[in-house]
Amino acid sequence: xxxxxxxxxxxxxxxxxxxxxxxxxxxxxxxxxxxxxxxxxxxxxxxxxxxxxxxxxxxxxxxxxxxxxxxxxxxxxxxxxxxxxxxxxxxxxxxxxxxxxxxxxxxxxxxxxxxxxxxxxxxxxxxxxxxxxxxxxxxxxxxxxxxxxxxxxxxxxxxxxxxxxxxxxxxxxxxxxxxxxxxxxxxxxxxxxxxxxxxxxxxxxxxxxxxxxxxxxxxxxxxxxxxxxxxxxxxxxxxxxxxxxxxxxxxxxxxxxxxxxxxxxxxxxxxxxxxxxxxxxxxxxxxxxxxxxxxxxxxxxxxxxxxxxxxxxxxxxxxxxxxxxxxxxxxxxxxxxxxxxxxxxxxxxxxxxxxxxxxxxxxxxxxxxxxxxxxxxxxxxxxxxxxxxxxxxxxxxxxxxxxxxxxxxxxxxxxxxxxxxxxxxxxxxxxxxxxxxxxxxxxxxxxxxxxxxxxxxxxxxxxxxxxxxxxxxxxxxxxxxxxxxxxxxxxxxxxxxxxxxxxxxxxxxxxxxxxxxxxxxxxxxxxxxxxxxxxxxxxxxxxxxxxxxxxxxxxxxxxxxxxxxxxxxxxxxxxxxxxxxxxxxxxxxxxxxxxxxxxxxxxxxxxxxxxxxxxxxxxxxxxxxxxxxxxxxxxxxxxxxxxxxxxxxxxxxxxxxxxxxxxxxxxxxxxxxxx
Amino acid sequence: xxxxxxxxxxxxxxxxxxxxxxxxxxxxxxxxxxxxxxxxxxxxxxxxxxxxxxxxxxxxxxxxxxxxxxxxxxxxxxxxxxxxxxxxxxxxxxxxxxxxxxxxxxxxxxxxxxxxxxxxxxxxxxxxxxxxxxxxxxxxxxxxxxxx
Numbered sequence: 001x002x003x004x005x006x007x008x009x010x011x012x013x014x015x016x017x018x019x020x021x022x023x024x025x026x027x028x029x030x031x032x033x034x035x036x037x038x039x040x041x042x043x044x045x046x047x048x049x050x051x052x053x054x055x056x057x058x059x060x061x062x063x064x065x066x067x068x069x070x071x072x073x074x075x076x077x078x079x080x081x082x083x084x085x086x087x088x089x090x091x092x093x094x095x096x097x098x099x100x101x102x103x104x105x106x107x108x109x110x111x112x113x114x115x116x117x118x119x120x121x122x123x124x125x126x127x128x129x130x131x132x133x134x135x136x137x138x139x140x141x142x143x144x145x146x147x148x149x150x151x152x153x154x155x156x157x158x159x160x161x162x163x164x165x166x167x168x169x170x171x172x173x174x175x176x177x178x179x180x181x182x183x184x185x186x187x188x189x190x191x192x193x194x195x196x197x198x199x200x201x202x203x204x205x206x207x208x209x210x211x212x213x214x215x216x217x218x219x220x221x222x223x224x225x226x227x228x229x230x231x232x233x234x235x236x237x238x239x240x241x242x243x244x245x246x247x248x249x250x251x252x253x254x255x256x257x258x259x260x261x262x263x264x265x266x267x268x269x270x271x272x273x274x275x276x277x278x279x280x281x282x283x284x285x286x287x288x289x290x291x292x293x294x295x296x297x298x299x300x301x302x303x304x305x306x307x308x309x310x311x312x313x314x315x316x317x318x319x320x321x322x323x324x325x326x327x328x329x330x331x332x333x334x335x336x337x338x339x340x341x342x343x344x345x346x347x348x349x350x351x352x353x354x355x356x357x358x359x360x361x362x363x364x365x366x367x368x369x370x371x372x373x374x375x376x377x378x379x380x381x382x383x384x385x386x387x388x389x390x391x392x393x394x395x396x397x398x399x400x401x402x403x404x405x406x407x408x409x410x411x412x413x414x415x416x417x418x419x420x421x422x423x424x425x426x427x428x429x430x431x432x433x434x435x436x437x438x439x440x441x442x443x444x445x446x447x448x449x450x451x452x453x454x455x456x457x458x459x460x461x462x463x464x465x466x467x468x469x470x471x472x473x474x475x476x477x478x479x480x481x482x483x484x485x486x487x488x489x490x491x492x493x494x495x496x497x498x499x500x501x502x503x504x505x506x507x508x509x510x511x512x513x514x515x516x517x518x519x520x521x522x523x524x525x526x527x528x529x530x531x532x533x534x535x536x537x538x539x540x541x542x543x544x545x546x547x548x549x550x551x552x553x554x555x556x557x558x559x560x561x562x563x564x565x566x567x568x569x570x571x572x573x574x575x576x577x578x579x580x581x582x583x584x585x586x587x588x589x590x591x592x593x594x595x596x597x598x599x600x601x602x603x604x605x606x607x608x609x610x611x612x613x614x615x616x617x618x619x620x621x622x623x624x625x626x627x628x629x630x631x632x633x634x635x636x637x638x639x640x641x642x643x644x645x646x647x648x649x650x651x652x653x654x655x656x657x658x659x660x661x662x663x664x665x666x667x668x669x670x671x672x673x674x675x
Numbered sequence: 676x677x678x679x680x681x682x683x684x685x686x687x688x689x690x691x692x693x694x695x696x697x698x699x700x701x702x703x704x705x706x707x708x709x710x711x712x713x714x715x716x717x718x719x720x721x722x723x724x725x726x727x728x729x730x731x732x733x734x735x736x737x738x739x740x741x742x743x744x745x746x747x748x749x750x751x752x753x754x755x756x757x758x759x760x761x762x763x764x765x766x767x768x769x770x771x772x773x774x775x776x777x778x779x780x781x782x783x784x785x786x787x788x789x790x791x792x793x794x795x796x797x798x799x800x801x802x803x804x805x806x807x808x809x810x811x812x813x814x815x816x817x818x819x820x821x822x823x
Contacts, residue, residue, distance in 0.1 A: 030753060032723045032760050039708040039716055076752065112769045124701055642816045 020045040024066060027057040027085070028074040028100065033123060037072065037100075042128050054080035058088060065093040069137045074123075075101045075108065083115045090116035096136040100125060214256055222256060223247065231261070550619030681813045688806045697799050701762030718810075721803055724761050728754065732793060739789055751777065752794075766795045 024041055028034040029052045041048045049068070051057045054077050061068065071089050075082030086097045098114040098119040112120045118136040121129050214222070225242035226234040236254035243253070692698045702717075709716035731754045738750065751774045758767035769792040776784035 030727070030756060032720055032727060032757050035720055035723060036705065036708065036760050039713060043708060043710075102752055102759070123756055124704075126704070127707075558739070 019137070021047055022134050022137060023047045023069045024049070024133075025057060025060065025068045025071045026050045026073075027054055027071065027077070029054075029077045029079075030074070033074065033100075037125060040125060040127050041072075044130050046134075053077070054085045058085065061089060061093050065095065068095060069093050070133060071097045072100060072121075072133075073097060075099050075103075075112065082109055086112065086115045086117055094140075096140050098133060098136065125303070133671065194673060216243065218243075218248075219256075222253065222260070226257070227258070231264070272620060678813070681809065685806070685809045685813050688809050692802055692806060693813065696764050697764045697802055699764040699767075701759060703762070704708050706759070719809055721761065722808070723729050724757055724763075725800060727757055728796060731757070732796065735789060736793075739786060763796075765791060766799055 008074075024046050026034060026037050026041065026048055027050070028037060031052065034050050034052055038048050038050050049060070051060065054073070057071070057073065061071070072088075073082055073085055078084075082099065082101075084108055086099060089095055089097050096118040097116065098121060099117040100121050100123055101108055101112075102123045104122045109120045118140075119133065141366075221237060221243045225239045228242060229235075234257060236250045236257055239257060240248060240250050240253045693702075696791045705720055706718050713719075727777055731750055735754070736752050751770060755767060755774065757763075763769055773785060773788040773792055776788055
């Protein structure tokens, strides 16, 4: 027996007795198989609930996801494709799913795995095989302490680990350089997730590294160092040298720089209302902000995963303006920059979106049409199918970067402004949203937010390159609340994976979101950074958003969306997200991890708390949001490191959301749509 | 005495089922699953099996009659699956063969094997029923046997 912390839905499986009593939901339309399976499982001392219909199973799960620890399902069922169910469950509920089939064909197994199955068993199932299935539950719980109790610290610390298997892992990897690993289907590799930043420090999956707290002083040093060489030319190594601080690693600086850039970008793009930095910096960087759409997007396109169709379809379902409206309304900063309308367009996502999304980010004062993003929540569950399109969801994420500007007070010369780094398309195939490509930023910078996105899009495909978003370059005054970036990241990473299917454009958007609270952008572990930024914005976002969003988000969206929603909503626009957020809880966590890398950064709500909830979720949501946004409006992919964002958010506590400016609006994700 | 005899009879019947190749190890697994909590598990499963198999066989027959080979694969999968669970060895073998013929598009082979399936299935069913009858008697409370 192991002691496992099974806190699913409150049903804390007795730690000492586990796996005895593990609650399983078995789904199979063949009565004989179902009966035999039920008995086999009972013999293993599990608690079994059965149903012969996939739809019923989904309902049961949706009703209370916490009632079960594991799902076993046949792939061949009349009312719904087993793979789809698998995807949905993974995304929405973030539960481990084991596939059953009478075929052992490689294609089937492959399909099962790519759709998120933690295991694939052949019928007739034998007792020996079932005896060990509890390992999947443990693995997931341990590594992805998602949602439920993700404490901010925890998130921070285990960026990678948290997000739960579902997809989370990838975000970590979303390093700025686009190494999103996303797809974790079933991974334990949380480590990757965190990677967003390119820096290995922060986020890398279970962040074991101690987080660097970017104090005001430290940040000042950083800023002056950057100023000395010019934002464009700022490279972590040099900055590190100039700063001359003991114990600071290049990675720390790199990720911070990324966030900073994103932040600046956000400021400049988003028309923040608050006197963003952008003005200070003079959005000069339209070029920067331009989220290298191409870069990042490259991946998006590829992202089209089957399930997630970020594509327009999903977006279209949402009233484009909805979220945006929301985003804009709140004081948050709507990333106008991101508005490159391309992004926001609801249908924008992926494939072409890439460009669009990022465009928004460019500093151009385009209205960030976050509208697309808004719908993350709205994605309404189009049905299971659509819902998942993370892509959809993401666009909704509207990130409002309003408050960023404030924080960026110290924004060093405009040069620093978010440089839209060419998103480092790290994500190979995934959303490259890496958002804000801050030109000068190294590749690493972005990934924070965007990493997450990548995940979304493709479960497996998306690279976590979200990066784009993450770059919060402009963090001038971040409070440095250490965002639970880790969590975010995790989430984002995870989410990204999940969401990956659809090209998460929004990743890019997210990043572009520019000055979003740095935290968001730089989710990568730069919590502190984010802290500041988020503070303002995150406030609202994190808390509320998450919650709300969780609910809203589409089931399809793996938890991440939820997270995103929260994040995004921070600005009060959570509306969209909220819807989707429901599910996001679970989802968010996972999703967020994946996709959120970027997204989270965006969220930087001071209120990171919300995020803390599901670190994963947040990330996911972020990611999702980001992603969705990308479609519509580039969600601020600044999530570079979800973690960062998360951290920031969490740290911030409920600062005024103003900081956050970037409001991520996660559109209502429609769970279904993702699929 | 009668009881012992009954037991022996049950054992023999059961053994013959295995020996004659009607059942395989999977059936034993089913039996293993039976316990106090599920005293009639095997029988329940077998009953389900009759029901479903009959239905499936009917469907296949219909499909065959209209040469609707396309629907076969899924139907067959079901059928085979069930037999797997039961451990119906011979029927399973025929089903597998049938599936191959279908895949190959061999209409003649399909029809032929299908007839075999039906035959084997009927035989198995008969045998299982007989077995359960005896088993049932064994399960009867002693008192009821006393009347004998």
